[in-house]
Amino acid sequence: MNQFRKTLRSAPPSAWFGMLVIAIYVLASIFAPWIAPFGEREVVGAEYLPWDDTYLLGTDNLGRDMLTRLIYGARNTVGIAFLTTALAFLLGSVTGLLAATVGGWLDQLLSRTVDVLMAIPALIFALLLLTIVGTSITNMILVIAVIDSTRVFRLARAVAMNIVVMDYIEAAKLRGEGLWRLITREILPNAMAPLVAEFGLRFCFVFLMISALSFLGLGIQPPTADWGSMVRDNATLITFGDITPLLPAGAIALLTVAVNFVVDWMLHRASGLKE
Amino acid sequence: MSENDKQTLLKIRGLRIEGRSDETWSEIVRGVDIDLRRGEVLGLIGESGAGKSTIGLAAMGFTRDGCRISGGEIEFDGIDLRATSEAQRRSLRGNRIAYVAQSAAASFNPAHRLIEQYAEGPVLHGVMSREQAHSDAIDLYRRMQLPNPDEIGFRYPHQVSGGQLQRAMTAMSMACRPDLIIFDEPTTALDVTTQIEVLAAIRNIVEQFDTAAIYITHDLAVVAQMADRIKVLLKGDEVEENDTRNMLARPVQEYTKSLWAVRSYQRQEQPLAGPGEVPVVSVANVTAAYGATPVLHDVSFAIHKRRTVAVVGESGSGKSTAARVITGLLPPQSGRVLFNGAPLPPGYRQRSKDQLRQAQMIYQMADTALNPRQRLRELIGRPAQFYLGLNGRALEERIRNLLDLIELEPDQYIDRLPSELSGGQKQRIGIARALAAEPQFIICDEVTSALDQLVAEGILKLLDRLQSEFDLAYMFITHDLATVKSIADEVVVMKEGRVVEAGSKSEMFTPPHDPYTELLLSSVPEMDPDWLDQLLDERARGGAGAAAASNS
Numbered sequence: 053m054n055q056f057r058k059t060l061r062s063a064p065p066s067a068w069f070g071m072l073v074i075a076i077y078v079l080a081s082i083f084a085p086w087i088a089p090f091g092e093r094e095v096v097g098a099e100y101l102p103w104d105d106t107y108l109l110g111t112d113n114l115g116r117d118m119l120t121r122l123i124y125g126a127r128n129t130v131g132i133a134f135l136t137t138a139l140a141f142l143l144g145s146v147t148g149l150l151a152a153t154v155g156g157w158l159d160q161l162l163s164r165t166v167d168v169l170m171a172i173p174a175l176i177f178a179l180l181l182l183t184i185v186g187t188s189i190t191n192m193i194l195v196i197a198v199i200d201s202t203r204v205f206r207l208a209r210a211v212a213m214n215i216v217v218m219d220y221i222e223a224a225k226l227r228g229e230g231l232w233r234l235i236t237r238e239i240l241p242n243a244m245a246p247l248v249a250e251f252g253l254r255f256c257f258v259f260l261m262i263s264a265l266s267f268l269g270l271g272i273q274p275p276t277a278d279w280g281s282m283v284r285d286n287a288t289l290i291t292f293g294d295i296t297p298l299l300p301a302g303a304i305a306l307l308t309v310a311v312n313f314v315v316d317w318m319l320h321r322a323s324g325l326k327e
Numbered sequence: 328m329s330e331n332d333k334q335t336l337l338k339i340r341g342l343r344i345e346g347r348s349d350e351t352w353s354e355i356v357r358g359v360d361i362d363l364r365r366g367e368v369l370g371l372i373g374e375s376g377a378g379k380s381t382i383g384l385a386a387m388g389f390t391r392d393g394c395r396i397s398g399g400e401i402e403f404d405g406i407d408l409r410a411t412s413e414a415q416r417r418s419l420r421g422n423r424i425a426y427v428a429q430s431a432a433a434s435f436n437p438a439h440r441l442i443e444q445y446a447e448g449p450v451l452h453g454v455m456s457r458e459q460a461h462s463d464a465i466d467l468y469r470r471m472q473l474p475n476p477d478e479i480g481f482r483y484p485h486q487v488s489g490g491q492l493q494r495a496m497t498a499m500s501m502a503c504r505p506d507l508i509i510f511d512e513p514t515t516a517l518d519v520t521t522q523i524e525v526l527a528a529i530r531n532i533v534e535q536f537d538t539a540a541i542y543i544t545h546d547l548a549v550v551a552q553m554a555d556r557i558k559v560l561l562k563g564d565e566v567e568e569n570d571t572r573n574m575l576a577r578p579v580q581e582y583t584k585s586l587w588a589v590r591s592y593q594r595q596e597q598p599l600a601g602p603g604e605v606p607v608v609s610v611a612n613v614t615a616a617y618g619a620t621p622v623l624h625d626v627s628f629a630i631h632k633r634r635t636v637a638v639v640g641e642s643g644s645g646k647s648t649a650a651r652v653i654t655g656l657l658p659p660q661s662g663r664v665l666f667n668g669a670p671l672p673p674g675y676r677q678r679s680k681d682q683l684r685q686a687q688m689i690y691q692m693a694d695t696a697l698n699p700r701q702r703l704r705e706l707i708g709r710p711a712q713f714y715l716g717l718n719g720r721a722l723e724e725r726i727r728n729l730l731d732l733i734e735l736e737p738d739q740y741i742d743r744l745p746s747e748l749s750g751g752q753k754q755r756i757g758i759a760r761a762l763a764a765e766p767q768f769i770i771c772d773e774v775t776s777a778l779d780q781l782v783a784e785g786i787l788k789l790l791d792r793l794q795s796e797f798d799l800a801y802m803f804i805t806h807d808l809a810t811v812k813s814i815a816d817e818v819v820v821m822k823e824g825r826v827v828e829a830g831s832k833s834e835m836f837t838p839p840h841d842p843y844t845e846l847l848l849s850s851v852p853e854m855d856p857d858w859l860d861q862l863l864d865e866r867a868r869g870g871a872g873a874a875a876a877s878n879s
Contacts (some may be wrong), residue, residue, distance in 0.1 A: 219696040223760070226654055226675055227710060228683045241700035 063317055070313030073226035079305055080129035088120040093275045100289060103296075109298050112286050118296060124301060132193060132272065132306070133259040139197035140258070140304045141251055144204025148234045149243070149299055152212035153204070162210070166202045174199050175264060182270045192271060197256055207250050245318070252315035256308045279304050336404055336506055337363040337386060338538050343398035344381055344390065344563075352829070355382055356563040358399065360768055365506065370554030372544060374779035375750070377560040379543045383509045386541060387424045388416045392724045404506065411649065412520035422452040430513040431492040435484040442480030444733070445499045445585040452505050460855050466599035467498040470535065471528045490521030496527050501532060508533070514549060520805060526552055526852075545779060547586060548852035551575055552859040559583050563730075571856050585781065587854075593766040593813050594791045599831070603670040604630045606685070607768050608653060608799040610642040615652050622648045623824045625662070630768065630817075633793035633794060635801040637832075639808065639847065643826040646804045649769045655689060666768075684714045690775035693753035697745040697760075703730070704741050706756060710763040712865035731758045733789065751782035755789065762793065768800045775810055808851045820844050 062073070062155065078089060089108075091098050094116060101111040109118035151159040169177075181195045215221065226237050265271030266280030274281060279300035286297035329450055344356040354379040363369050381394060384403045386466045388408035401408040403424065408416060409808055419427075425448075428434040436444060446460035455463060460743060461480070471494040483493060493513055500508050513529065515524040529555060530562050540551045549559055550571075557574045559566040559582070567580045578584050586640050602795035606629035615623040630636045637828050638646045651657040653664050655675030664671045666685060672678050687710075690696035696708055708726045725738040733755040745753055754774060761769050771790065775783035791814065796799060807812060811832070818835040820828045820843065828841045840848065 166802070219690045220698040222656070223688065223690070223696060224698075226683060226688065227654070227713060227764075228675075228678075228680050229713070237701075238698055244700075327790065 066313040067317035069316075070310040073306060073310035074314065076128050077130055077310075080123050080128050084123050084127045088123045089107060090120040091118040092124040092277055093121065094120075100286075102294075112282070113288070118299070120286075121282060121302060122278040122299060123280075125279045125282060126303070128276055129262060129266075129304075130258065132189065133255060133262055136196045136262070137194045137200070137255045137258045139193065139253060140200035140254065141204055141247070143197060144201035145208040145243075145247060147201070148205040148208025148240055149212045150231075152209045152216055153231065153235055155241065159209075162205070166205050169199070169202045170206075170220060171180065171239050172246065173201050175261065178261065178265060179268070179270060182265070187270050187273060189272060190264065192262070196261055196265075200258055200261075204247075204254065207236055208247060211246050212239050215239050215242050224271065243323075249319045252311050252318065256311050261285070261302065334365060335362055336365045336367075337361060337541075338402040338688075339386065340401065341399040342382065342401065343396070344378070344383075344385060344399045345395055346394075352395075352397075354397070354563060355394070356385070359560070359563075361541075361558070362805075363507070363539050363541065365539055367556070368533060368540045368542055368554045370544065370550035370557040371544045371560060372550050372557060373566075374545060374781065376562060378563040379545075379560055380511050382560070383511050383541055383543050384426075384585045386507070386509060387420055387426065388873070389420070419454065421448040421505075422454065422503045423506050425503070425505040425508045427493075427496055427500050427508060427510045427513050427653050428448060430495040430514070430516050431513075432484065432489060432516075432871070434496065435492065437484050437710035440481050440483055441487070441495050441499075444500055445480065445495075447620055448499070449502045449541050450866065452503055460502065462496065463502065467501055467532075468495070470532060471495070471498045472524070473498075473824060474567070480498075481654065488778070490517055490525055494516065497525070497529055497532065501536065501538075504536060504538075504767050505700070506539060510537055510540060510542045510544075511543050515544065515546070517806070519852075520641060520846055522549075522852070523850050523859070523862070526859060529553070530859070544850065547780075548854050548858075550866060551856045552852060559586070569712075575854055583616045594787075596643060604631060606665075608802070609665045610649065610653065611663045612664060613649070613652055613659045613664070615648060615662075616659055617648075617657070621824065623652065623659070626821075626824070626826055627662075628819045628826065629828055630800045630802055632800050633798050634815055635794065635817045636805050636819060637640060637805060637811040638815045638819045638821060640806060640821035641806060641847075643823075646821050647772060648823070648824075650688070650772055650804060653770065654686060673788040684710075684764045685766050686768045687764050687766040688770045688772065689754075689757045689761050689774050692777055693745075693750065693757050696757055697753060699745055702744055704740050706745070707759045707763050710760060714764050725763070729763055729864040732762065732793065733759045749782075750778055751785060754778060754782075754786055758786075758789065758793070762797070765797075766799070768802070770802045771808070772804045773802075776805065776807060790814070808848060820847065 059277055096109050096117050097107060097115050099111060099113055099115045101115070107117050107119070109122070112118055117146065141235075146282050149163050151162045176200055183190060185191045185195070219288055221234070221238055225235055229238070240275045263280030263283075264269050265277075266278045267284045269284070271280055274279035282300040283297055289297045338362040339359065341352060342356055342359045342361075347351040356783045358380055361369065361376075361382070369430070371382060374824065375378050384390060384401070385396060385401060387413075388401060388403075396409060401417065405418070406415070409420075435441070442461055442464050445464040446455075446457050449455040449463070450457055462479050463474050468479055473491055473494055479487060479491070479495070487495065493600040497513065510529065510766050514525050515765070517525060526549065532538075542550060544550050551845075554571050556568060556570045558568040559574075559580070561582055567574075569579075569580070574583070576589075578587055608628075609629035613623055613626045614621070626645070626649060628636065638649060640646045648657060652659050653670065655673065656679055658673035664673075671682060674752050675683065676853050681854045705727055707729050708722055711725045711729075712722055726741060730737040730740055734756060737750060740748075740752075745756065748756065757774070774790075777785050778786065787810065790801065793799060803810075803814060815832045817831050818829065819826055820835075822843050828835070835844070836848070838845075849865075852858060
């Protein structure tokens with residue numbers, strides 16, 4: 053615990069900023085029903101009302117409160133992105149570590165499969181799969197998780213490759229340790245730093261991908277609030293020089309920058325530890 | 328002496344250098360003075376962390392990242408290196424001061440031919456044109472006694488052997504005919520037999536060009552051959568300085584005496600095994616290969632209870648491969664490994680838990696042999712838990728008991744990570760991990776070669792004590808014959824995958840020898856400053872393993 057506090061204290065201002073922003077997003081998504089002035093799907097006034105005292109950020113194309121939908125959007129977009137990333141990591145790192153540890157034909161099989169999947173551009177592949185399996189939140193999570201797990205697989209395998217040649221792994225093998233113990237106790241703790249850093253980065257990509265899919269109409273379906281579709285729905289306002297439709301885009305950008313600040317700091321620390 | 332009237336080339340006064348760690352600066356060199364005259368060789372010796380390399384670099388006005396010179400004067404040929412500009416310092420480096428690094432393999436750029444790297448310095452400093460530099464390189468390669476001097480420079484670094492690379496690097500440092508060369512452990516990474524060639528070549532060329540040199544090493548016997556004067560360092564402080572002969576004959580300080588005494592450690596030789604006794608491990612007619620490359624040819628030897636068998640040879644002789652065959656990492660093509668008379672399955676996967684438990688291994692590099700993310704509790708505790716089923720209180724008890732055995736205070740160390748230990752302590756943990764399995768047989772793979780001599784001696788004594796306490800059989804892989812002398816009962820000499828000679832230690836160290844054994848034995852540097860001259864004389868006359876030397 054002390055160690056943790058010491059680490060926190062050594063964080064640079066950029067990382068502090070990043071952690072602060074992430075904390076605000078997390079709080080907003082957890083306490084959305086209490087913070088938001090109106091209900092998520094509630095039509096509260098005329099369409100495209102300008103900013104005033106009641107509707108702090110105006111209303112959208114159906115007359116729903118913009119601020120409310122922004123806050124609920126955090127819950128949906130961030131929550132789903134987190135779930136998707138976690139799933140992608142579970143899948144990618146388990147197969148990656150397995151491929152590196154077992155090697156041989158299993159490694160060949162997994163690596164070649166991943167190569168094939170990675171050869172198809174991610175967004176187009178996602179669109180294709182979603183049209184086949186149908187658009188629902190569960191399907192979207194699974195599709196993006198599978199596509200992104202290929203990237204995680206490559207990283208986990210590369211990192212583990214450098215670890216499995218160490219003498220302590222040989223010592224563990226000679227001791228007669230099983231595969232599970234080898235991976236979880238001997239390899240994983242040493243691969244953690246790059247994987248955690250990758251988690252942050254991957255989270256941003258997944259997040260952007262969900263927003264992109266929503267913008268294209270295949271992601272999170274209305275009336276659920278989501279930042280990507282919010283940009284699309286209110287895009288007409290841009291023609292009138294109103295910045296309101298750019299607010300969800302700004303929210304996406306801010307979170308991406310914040311996560312990257314934190315990731316940068318973690319990567320820096322991870323590389324520093326290796327000295 | 329004539330050296331006295333030569334002018335001073337390098338003058339260092341009260342040099343202080345600080346290093347940065349954990350956000351704070353701490354002093355790593357505390358007020359060292361050096362006087363070096365033209366054509367003189369100064370030996371800097373000390374354990375790791377003594378500040379030898381840092382001082383060597385400071386003599387060029389250079390510090391590594393995370394270090395800074397905090398006080399003192401460095402004057403090279405009348406130029407104050409601390410006050411002068413970086414541009415001026417740069418024009419001196421490589422031109423008038425040169426540096427030869429420990430690992431030539433890591434210091435050469437693998438993408439360029441040797442001779443192009445040779446020419447880089449002289450061309451940059453405007454001393455020679457490229458063509459001149461090339462012909463000069465060939466001349467120096469010849470003087471360094473490199474094979475095919477006309478052609479060798481046009482190879483890439485990976486195409487020449489380690490010893491040749493180190494000589495090429497020394498030749499390169501000579502390119503601008505510097506006044507001062509700093510040799511930072513130039514032979515530490517080499518086999519004893521190659522070390523001789525490099526030492527002779529370095530000494531030869533330093534004499535020919537009357538170059539001053541600072542020779543940094545931790546090996547006393549090497550420095551005795553190379554240096555006119557020796558300075559002993561300990562943790563950034565000077566212990567004492569004297570000319571080589573006086574220093575060797577009459578060390579004044581306690582610390583110096585203890586360094587000198589290390590090589591005299593010799594344990595009692597164990598009694599011979601009885602004729603009927605079944606060896607703990609015996610390797611019978613083993614032939615093994617990595618893929619299509621044969622590595623071991625019909626290798627046989629046996630190791631008895633309470634005895635230490637040292638397996639000696641140069642790198643590539645197959646000694647570590649023999650260990651891999653015994654542990655089952657490399658199943659042999661033919662031949663068997665017997666344990667207490669019963670054959671072991673060839674691959675480790677087919678061996679039972681108990682068979683695995685009986686043969687443990689201690690690795691050369693404790694850094695890579697201990698999982699950096701596990702605490703000592705888990706590192707040592709796991710084998711005890713895994714093999715002997717200890718848990719809870721019994722396990723805790725056993726871990727503490729093991730820490731006591733390796734002379735580390737349990738309360739203080741049990742929850743540490745390997746990164747919080749010194750090199751010698753890490754190696755002790757490696758030993759404790761092997762002991763935790765309660766084996767009958769332990770393979771020690773170069774366990775002391777990465778350690779300082781004093782620390783290594785401690786490890787050897789510990790291994791010796793544990794052997795008599797637990798009736799262990801050791802297979803001791805090493806290339807260092809001094810270690811063999813101090814710990815072995817029997818010696819197996821290997822060369823190119825074959826056993827050249829095998830026998831008890833006393834037999835081994837008394838002639839007549841196999842020519843290769845003789846080459847190995849005669850190549851071990853001795854503390855006598857005239858040793859290298861005598862050896863080279865003798866080899867020129869065809870003695871001291873000269874036959875084997877010309878073969879290799």
